[in-house]
Amino acid sequence: MHTIRLSMESRKSIFRIETLSEEINPEWAIVFRNCFKDPLVDYLENKEKNRACQLLQGSSTKWLQRSAMQASLYLPLASNDEMIREMIAHVLKQHFEFVNTSYSSAIPYGNEKSNVELYRLSYPLQLAYLFYLRTEDISQFSLLFTSASSRILALWEKELMGSGKKVILEKEFLIEVIQYLEEIFRNITRHAALEEQALTLKKRLVRHAEFASQEEHALFRKGLLVETYREKEKILNLLLGKIKETQYRDTVIDLLFCQLLLNYFKV
Template sequence: MTRPIPTSVKQFMAKVEALCGDQHPDWALNFKTSFANTLETTLKTYEDGTSFLLTGDIPAMWLRDSTAQMKPYLFLAKEDEEIRKIIAGLVKRQFRYICIDPYANAFNEEANRKGHQTDRTQMNPWIWERKYEIDSLCYPIQLAYLLYRETGSTDQFNDDFHRGVELILDLWTVEQDHAQSPYLFERDTWRKEDTLTHAGKGSPVAPTGMTWSGFRPSDDACQYGYLIPSNMFAVVVLSYLEDLYNNLFHNEPVATRAKQLKEAIQSGIADHALVQNSKGETIYAYEVDGLGQFSIMDDANIPSLLAAPYLGFCAKDDPIYLATRRTILSQENPYYYQGNAAAGIGSSHTPENYIWHIALALQGLTALDQDSKKEMLDLLVATDAGTHLMHEGFDVNDPYQYTREWFSWANMMFCELLLDYLGFSIAP
């Protein structure tokens, strides 16, 4: 499945290649390969105006990944109607899926019963996987809003969008008190990260104002139910909804619901997420349970604590963020690994000593200076195992040992960092 690339994309790729110049031909080559790869190999468009994006080597569409895969094309969407329609079509399909089941994280192209159909949860033929992750609902709102803000497009705001927003607000409100939730998830597996404890309910939590998540953006189970980076992302996208429903749709009841939920989650983060690192500095925990337990760590997948300013929750120079950043980019984070070839953040989802290209790109995107961004770009191309594409995780001592040969999200994160370095950035 290889699609032709729109002329505007070819022209933009040539522009980026020229900006890389003779100094960085490796950056240009990786950009050319990665930026084309998503459109050529993962995208399908339909006569109903919707778009479907494979995550890569898994034949399903993740609500999270598909947004990240499309986000760098927003630079072209204002001038290029075809790209604009592709992105609007993706938003339409995302919200169609959310209307089918807002607890699901990944969907099939058709109602074909593919995926994890034996999981003990409320599966249906459309669902590839039903791991509930807050960010699966944040990302489609983000893409819908940024498309509107950057291009003026309103085509994505159909009936499914409005119904989906109501479902999201309902779900996040229910999950402020997880004891009242209908959601259960169990999988017969040797991997404890792939199932929820306590008969599918997850570890006990107390209400905090934040909203509960069963799984992390790595698709691994939360240790404690309030995942701070995802609650941060929820605060940001709820502010997007507040703006849309006040100023575009003129629907005060929905705007008020979004505002109240945003403020409750913000208060929950302020009251429960701040802890002390080993040096006694105030930092954000990764997860808390409202009962006094918390984890100091970060995971490569986004939303992460490292991503807080990238997502729009805080400024890059926020003191608590900077203290958190220093902590998670150190041995205090159990998923921070250093080796002969690289150092960075990995995940419970991949082997020990494997770090992720996504996290390296994000480290660059959240850096305060151009030199740090350049350092990450050089590291990314130096660890691509000669493929000119990004991967999932790779061994810090041997980048030729890696997971996922075809991982579109990582490719587009490299593109986003390079574009940011060259002055093309989309504010959150």
């Protein structure tokens, strides 16, 4: 870490979480290093050497979701760390370029999109809004963002409302992200037509049923709501158990664990 140009505040936060995790449960510290510390160090080291970082490279909605969730872990440090702000801004740019290329109006959308693919598209939008809340930076709400948001709203309108889908994965999360878009279009970018489109879609989504949340997501949300450290520790250990299961591969359980760990330490 001494070779990485992070702010003193970031270094202190990372050291504190790693040290306290080690004291409470050494396995917590292992996940924290693998999921939070090591990807950040790898990114910054690769940046110093002008090499590509895996965090920024991808060509699927699975990458879109995972990299957005990975970047969101660093949001608590962003307000006091220029390097982290630059990283998150760059991740967002990569996301919106991917959306605009993959869902271009010039390219037919093709086969009906799965609930999972549609759900994953919400993550860069959520990251952009949370980045704004943490830093008050609005530079990510560029024409690139507007174009990507418009394409995602149009795709949700077409695939969720027009395809006959009656049940939607993580409906409440989608509605929350659409509410973020409403606020952005109303107060920041001043796109009245897109604000109205988001409002209309939200009203229509409310009437749909929702798939039961995946167990790890339900545990994570429960962990955010519980009031005592003991209750939160119990849920962290349940997520840890899932991480150690073989079927955990290709999921985002480690990222959910790490996000809850930050919440546990009030970062």
